Amino acid sequence: MQTAATFEIPRDDAARIGAIVTGLPREIGSGFVAIHFSEKMFKGRMNPLLMVDHFVMTAPTFDPHLHKGISAVTAIFEDSQGAFLNRDTLRNNVALKPGDLYWLAAASGAVHEEKPEQGGRTHALQIFVDLPERLKREPARALHVEALSMPIIETPNFRIRVVLGRSGDVAGAQGTPEEMTMLDGFLHSGGQFSHLLLEGRGAWIYVVSGAITLFVAGQSQDLTSGAATTVAAGSETEVLIKADEEAHFVLLAARPIS
Numbered sequence: 001m002q003t004a005a006t007f008e009i010p011r012d013d014a015a016r017i018g019a020i021v022t023g024l025p026r027e028i029g030s031g032f033v034a035i036h037f038s039e040k041m042f043k044g045r046m047n048p049l050l051m052v053d054h055f056v057m058t059a060p061t062f063d064p065h066l067h068k069g070i071s072a073v074t075a076i077f078e079d080s081q082g083a084f085l086n087r088d089t090l091r092n093n094v095a096l097k098p099g100d101l102y103w104l105a106a107a108s109g110a111v112h113e114e115k116p117e118q119g120g121r122t123h124a125l126q127i128f129v130d131l132p133e134r135l136k137r138e139p140a141r142a143l144h145v146e147a148l149s150m151p152i153i154e155t156p157n158f159r160i161r162v163v164l165g166r167s168g169d170v171a172g173a174q175g176t177p178e179e180m181t182m183l184d185g186f187l188h189s190g191g192q193f194s195h196l197l198l199e200g201r202g203a204w205i206y207v208v209s210g211a212i213t214l215f216v217a218g219q220s221q222d223l224t225s226g227a228a229t230t231v232a233a234g235s236e237t238e239v240l241i242k243a244d245e246e247a248h249f250v251l252l253a254a255r256p257i258s
Contacts, residue, residue, distance in 0.1 A: 016217045016237065018045045018230035023054065031059025034126075035226050037206075045230040047256040048178065049204055050128040052228075057084075057122045060115040067106035069136045071177060073127040074102045074114060075163060075250075077184070077208070078147065082120025088112035090142055099147025101163055105177045107131060110140035125206075125250065132257050135177050145173040157191035160184070165253070167195050181253040187212065187243035195239045195251060202233035203253040210247030215240040 021042060023035035034055035039046045050070060064087075076084055076096055083095035086102055089111045096102055104112055116122045145163065151170050153160040162172035165181025172182075181201075185193060187210075197203055197216075205214060206228040214221045214229065217237050221229055231239060233256050241249060 016232050016234060017214060017219045017221050018042060018232065020221060020223055020227050020229050022227050026053065026055075029059070029061050032057050032061040037228055042204075042228075042230055045202070045232060046204055047202065048130045048254055049252065050130050051126075052128075052204075052206070053126040054206070054208065054226075055122075055124060055126060057116050057124075058120070062113070062115075064111050064113040066109060066111050067104065067128075068109040070106055070131055071129040072104045072106060072112065073129060074124055075127065075182065075184070076100050076122060076124040076147075078161075080121060080123045082122075083117045084114060084120070084122045084124070085117055086112065086114050088142065090140060092142055092144075094144055096144075097147060099150070099161070101143075101145040101173070101182070103143040103145075103176055105131070105135075105138075105141050105143070107135060107138040107140050107177075127252070129177075129180070129254075130257055131177055138177075143173070143175050149173070157188055158193045159186045160193060178254060178257075181251070183251040185241070185249045185251065187241065187247045187249070189243070189245050192240060192242040194241075195253075197231060197237050197239050197253055199236045200233050200255055201253045202256050203231040203239060203251055205229055205231070205239075205241070205252075206250045208248040208250060210243060210245055212247050212249055213242045215242070 026034040026036040034053040078099040080098040161184040163182040211224045
């Protein structure tokens with residue numbers, strides 16, 4: 001069982017944006033390729049995230065396996081083809097559709113298996129989220145959020161799916177073990193999007209495709225496809241994301257686990 005590294009809130013806003021980390025290529029068998037990130041690559045600033053794989057799966061790859069003390073989250077992108085079949089020991093047998101999210105809060109333990117249907121191509125993020133000690137021994141449970149129920153913030157400059165949590169006045173799904181916001185965002189050429197990061201929340205931002213410039217608390221960083229960075233928890237602050245050309249990003253925001 002993995003445990004997240006200790007997270008320290010910076011003493012001022014000068015260090016809010018962390019280092020840029022390029023994901024590591026990962027390939028398993030003939031049906032799974034991924035860009036891999038782990039908490040160690042971010043020196044604890046990824047907390048409460050433990051691991052993220054940006055993957056494409058075209059064939060069954062993993063046998064049924066146990067998770068314990070964490071949440072295993074599958075966030076499927078809209079350009080996936082066919083269903084992603086999920087079975088677990090909570091008696092769920094779900095055909096996840098493009099754009100869906102499935103959050104398995106394994107807690108005291110749950111076994112699951114995920115695979116694309118025959119002929120399918122699943123493009124998604126697999127996210128492992130740590131649980132605080134008080135929740136690690138709770139019974140396992142699951143949350144399935146369908147794409148059709150996810151609110152969308154759209155202007156001529158951007159399209160943002162509010163998968164979980166809240167951005168501004170727009171609220172997505174609730175019910176995760178700890179509060180979390182997940183935004184699946186698309187910027188058009190010359191577009192920009194602003195998200196208010198609440199006090200005490202940190203963020204992990206990943207570029208799925210294209211390139212973005214991130215502005216936080218007087219800092220800026222340029223990120224390209226396959227790279228991620230963090231925004232440290234601290235005072236309330238604006239997270240501004242700009243793109244010169246078409247770009248696709250994901251933002252995850254939550255309170256670090258101490």
